[in-house]
Amino acid sequence: MTDLLLFKDIDEPGLATIDVYERRGGYGALRTSLQTPRGTLIDSFKGSGLRGRGGAGFSMGVKASFIPQGSMQKYVVVNADESEPGTFKDRELMQKNPHQLIEGIIIAAYAVGATKTFIYIRGEYVHQADVLDAAVAEAQARNYLGANILGSGFDCSLVVHRGAGAYICGEETGLLDSLEGKRGNPRLKPPFPANQGLFQGPTLINNVETLSTLPHIVELGAEAYAQIGVRNSAGTKLVSVSGNVQRPGNYEIELGMKSRDIIYGLAGGPPEGREVKLWFPGGSSSPVLTGEDLDLPYDFDSMAKSGSMLGSGAIIVVDDSQSVVDVCLKLAKFYAHESCGKCTPCREGTSWTVQMLQRVQDGSATPMDLDIMASVQEHIIGNCLCVLGDAMAMPVGSMIAKFRDEFEQHIEAARAAGDRAALAEVS
Amino acid sequence: MASDPQVVRFEQGSRVPGWDDAADLDKDPAGVPDAATTSVPEDLRAEIEASMAKYPERRSAAIPALFAVQRRYGWCTPQGIEQAACVMRLTPGYLSAVATFYDMLETRAVGKHAVYVCTNISCSLCGADELLAALRDEVGGDADFNLRGFECLGACDIAPMASVNGEYVGPVTLAEVPELVRQIRAGDEPLPAKQLRRRASADPKATAPAADATSVAPVTAHSADATLQS
Numbered sequence: 001m002t003d004l005l006l007f008k009d010i011d012e013p014g015l016a017t018i019d020v021y022e023r024r025g026g027y028g029a030l031r032t033s034l035q036t037p038r039g040t041l042i043d044s045f046k047g048s049g050l051r052g053r054g055g056a057g058f059s060m061g062v063k064a065s066f067i068p069q070g071s072m073q074k075y076v077v078v079n080a081d082e083s084e085p086g087t088f089k090d091r092e093l094m095q096k097n098p099h100q101l102i103e104g105i106i107i108a109a110y111a112v113g114a115t116k117t118f119i120y121i122r123g124e125y126v127h128q129a130d131v132l133d134a135a136v137a138e139a140q141a142r143n144y145l146g147a148n149i150l151g152s153g154f155d156c157s158l159v160v161h162r163g164a165g166a167y168i169c170g171e172e173t174g175l176l177d178s179l180e181g182k183r184g185n186p187r188l189k190p191p192f193p194a195n196q197g198l199f200q201g202p203t204l205i206n207n208v209e210t211l212s213t214l215p216h217i218v219e220l221g222a223e224a225y226a227q228i229g230v231r232n233s234a235g236t237k238l239v240s241v242s243g244n245v246q247r248p249g250n251y252e253i254e255l256g257m258k259s260r261d262i263i264y265g266l267a268g269g270p271p272e273g274r275e276v277k278l279w280f281p282g283g284s285s286s287p288v289l290t291g292e293d294l295d296l297p298y299d300f301d302s303m304a305k306s307g308s309m310l311g312s313g314a315i316i317v318v319d320d321s322q323s324v325v326d327v328c329l330k331l332a333k334f335y336a337h338e339s340c341g342k343c344t345p346c347r348e349g350t351s352w353t354v355q356m357l358q359r360v361q362d363g364s365a366t367p368m369d370l371d372i373m374a375s376v377q378e379h380i381i382g383n384c385l386c387v388l389g390d391a392m393a394m395p396v397g398s399m400i401a402k403f404r405d406e407f408e409q410h411i412e413a414a415r416a417a418g419d420r421a422a423l424a425e426v427s
Numbered sequence: 428m429a430s431d432p433q434v435v436r437f438e439q440g441s442r443v444p445g446w447d448d449a450a451d452l453d454k455d456p457a458g459v460p461d462a463a464t465t466s467v468p469e470d471l472r473a474e475i476e477a478s479m480a481k482y483p484e485r486r487s488a489a490i491p492a493l494f495a496v497q498r499r500y501g502w503c504t505p506q507g508i509e510q511a512a513c514v515m516r517l518t519p520g521y522l523s524a525v526a527t528f529y530d531m532l533e534t535r536a537v538g539k540h541a542v543y544v545c546t547n548i549s550c551s552l553c554g555a556d557e558l559l560a561a562l563r564d565e566v567g568g569d570a571d572f573n574l575r576g577f578e579c580l581g582a583c584d585i586a587p588m589a590s591v592n593g594e595y596v597g598p599v600t601l602a603e604v605p606e607l608v609r610q611i612r613a614g615d616e617p618l619p620a621k622q623l624r625r626r627a628s629a630d631p632k633a634t635a636p637a638a639d640a641t642s643v644a645p646v647t648a649h650s651a652d653a654t655l656q657s
Contacts, residue, residue, distance in 0.1 A: 085547045085579035092628065099577050100627040116483065123490075123531045124543070126593030127624050140469075159481050164529035165492050165577075181482075181489035183528040199483055242583030243548035249584045249629020266630075284548055316549050330548050334578050341526075366504070427432075 005216045005236050007252040010096045016131055016139040021099040026200035027144055033107045034152040041111040045214070047222035049234030053280050054079055054207030055171075055283065055312045057300050066194035067112040067202045073115040075203040077179065077193075078105060078211060080121040081163055081170040084283035085334060089238035089250050090208035094121070094128040097212070098135035102158065104211035106144060107218060109156050112204050116157055123164045132160045167338035171386045172205045174340065186386035207312075209238055230256030233299035237313050241267035244274065244319035248295035253298065260294040263317055270319035277320040282311020284331055285391030285396035288423045299365065300346070307398070324403040325410045328396055329357040335392035346389030349380040353396060360407060363414025370407055374400050435535060444535070457520060459601055460513035467510040477516045485515055489525045493532050502533035530577065538570055540611050543577035543590040550579075553598065555587035561601050562589070565608045572611070585623055595623035 014020040021027070033041055046061030067074060068381040076099070082090040094101060108119050121129045136158050139145045140160035147155045161179055164386040168174040169184040176198050178184035197203025213235065215248075217225045226234045233255040239262055242248045246268030253262060263269060263276065270276055278288040281298070287308040289296075296302050318327055356373045377393035377400075384390070400407060438446045474495045478488035492515060496507035503526045505519070512519040526532045544550075544559040559576055559615045580595070588597025591611060591639045596618045599607065603618060610617050619625075 004632055006628075007628065007630055010630070010633045082581050083579060086549055086583055088581045088583055091581050095624065096628070122581070123494075123529075124577075124590060124593075127595070161487070162490065164494070165531035166529050167579075178490070179487060180484065181486035181525065183525055200443045240583065242586060243552045247629055248549075248586065251630045252633065280548075314583075316552075318548075318552060322552060327548060327552075330546075330551055334547060334649070337578070 004252050006093060006097075006100070006212055007250070008237060015097055016095070016099070016135065018099055018135070018142060025219075026099055027103055027142075027213075029218035031033050031104055031145060031150060033110055034052050034154060034220055038111050038113065041107070041218075042223035044217065045111070048217045049229075049232070050210065050213055050217060050225070051233070051300060052207055053209035053213075053236075053237065053313065055084065055285075055309075057310060060206060060210050063194065064108065064112050064204055064208070065106070066192070067114075067204055068195065069113075070202060073116065073199075073201045074111045074112060075198045075201055076105060076112065076114045076117040076204045077175065077198055077203055078117070078119040078208060079170060079172065079175060079205055080119050080125075080208045081175060082208070082312075083122055083167040083170045084285065084312045084314060085331075086240060086242055086280060086283050086316040087312040088240045088242075090314065091125060091128055093208055093212050093238070094125070095131055098132050099139065100215060101120050101132075101208055101212045102135055102139050102144070104214035105158060106149070106156055107214045108204060108211055110154055111124040114202075114204065115155050117159075118179060119158065119160045120169070120179055120200070121160060121162055122169075123162045129160055129162050136160060136294060151190070166340075167334075168378065168386070168388060169339045171388065175205070175385065176203065183340070185340050186388075188385055193266075229254055230297065230299050232301050233310075237298075237310075239298070240312075240314045241317065242314070243279075243317040244270045244322070245317050246271060255299040256297045256302075258294075259296050259298045259315075262298055263294065263315060267315075267317070270317060274319040274321060276317055277322065278318050278324065278327075278399070280314070280316040280395065282309050283314040285335070285387075285395060286311045287394045288402065290402060323410065324399055324406050325357070327359055328399045329354070329361055332357050332392055332396055335388060339388055343384035343386075343389065345380045345383040349376050349389055350392050352376060353392065357396075360411055361414065363416075363418045364413055367408050367411065370400055370404060457518055459516050459518055460509050461515055465509060465513040467513055468499070471495060471507075471510060472514050475511055479515065483563075486517065488515065489517075489522060490529070490532075492527050493522065497533060500508055500541060533573070537573040540572050541590070541592055542566075542572060542574045542611065543580060544575070545578060545580040545582065545586070545588055545590075546576040547579035547583075549583035550586040550588060553586040553657045557601060558589070558599055558604070561604045562608065565604050582623055584629060585621070585626065588623075591617040596621045597623070607640075 042061055042064050045064055050060045051057045052060055079216055080090055105117050145158050156183045163169050166184050170177045171186050173187035174184040193205055195205040229235050236252050237255050238250050238252050251266045276291045278290050280286050280288055281303050289308055296306055300310045315358050334352045339346050339350045341347045356369055377397040380389040380393040438447050475492045478491035479485040492511040493503055496503050496511050500507045508522045509519045512522050526534050546555045566574055580590055582595050586598030594617055607618055
């Protein structure tokens, strides 16, 4: 097992202050970066094999290389709107080691030539935003931010922007609209944010964990970083394990670790006497896997091959005492509430799925409804501006496919119970 | 707030307040409020202007401005929105449209204690629905409380949990509900031993070598002198 990177001594008292961070060698990577040509830096991001940690898993270096050269105003925006159910890794990173993130942001901004940067943090994270504000003030006082950073001639500002509670603002173009002071509706792509993003300027958007990794890549060197993990999934990853496990929490793993070792080894597995019924490998929008998939390696390719995705690295474990219908309804309700309403398949599809699932739950559905529901999911996927609808359709579709028997039994049982209640009323 | 069944109804069952007030068709549609006739409290104006100065375009300060209004008036009142619109040189309608989009911006009067209980998958697997019900019972009809189900708060490691005026606490047991409500009413720290900010990382490898996991100092150590030393 490799040494920890992101979580190294995460609970060291005072790590969130600049003194402790500097004493541990913090901002050394920034000094190195400022001496390095920009092209070399972006090449090293590419060579490190770092893939975006927010959900899509796109190569960070390739994304950075899409930002056009030239003297126009460019931006770096940090997606800290961590709202994917089951995900809470960025919260811990920001709260306990904010300077690691700030250092990563400045390195990224320098590499793409952006002089204005923003952290869009979800409004619910009150304490974490306060920590970041204090850390930004400290970094400014020591000239890691501001004009002519450390005498390099590079200027960079950083503003912490608090959101106000909307899942859709974690979608990158919804986030940009929200940051521009609008309702957080997603935009049509292309143009992609790398060409036309915030205030129509070229914009690099990355997740908190992705940017927090950059100082480590600079320190270790791209090649050494690429050695960690497995093919196509380089590096360490924070996984948030929650649900029916004995030790829920964030764990830093080397990608490619066996899923069973994460769920049972690190998180303690389900309570005594219970088995894993299903698990979401990458937040609630990833198609579910079952107990049979526990021996899969936890990396981008293996999860994709199994029909699901690594997503944000949030593992939600559901044990065999839980009803799949309840989980499914809860999930669909969340997405129906969070749909921004801009695209019809998502707005209508999510709310009709909720209504159909409610019929399943109270026993007034028929098995044919399950087919209709599955076809509704197919009609949502790929037909909207963003993937919020897909984020409901994929797990719901997978639950119906993998647990169809249980859905049918639930309908039967609920109907029988309803009939008995009606009879009792009559007699 | 998908899980909350309470929907406030106004005249004749409408969900929109004042929907049946007669519209004055002779009046122009509301424009940007006139700075000469709109009185804006000085501190509110200063706060909004400070927010606007942080961004390349002033409109980016819409959410911070509405939060400022909410802090001052308890919710995004029509009067407060008009004042913010006056400072930002936007129409009140624009800011209302923004306010209605976001769950944390209140567009009707609410209690002063914001208590959000996360009821998403991970939390409800751990008993969040029971926690929300127990809190509802304990709070009763107390109008000082703004108690809602809220999803997902991003703290599944301390499920079931609640955000009490922004302070994350959990896991909250049903036995702790009366104490928690009493603390909120009295204005005390909610369940100090269970606050997320004091919690050590779960990763066994990540624990600081010298520090005992239970004695880790809260991450509030941002001292003013740290910045002064430089």
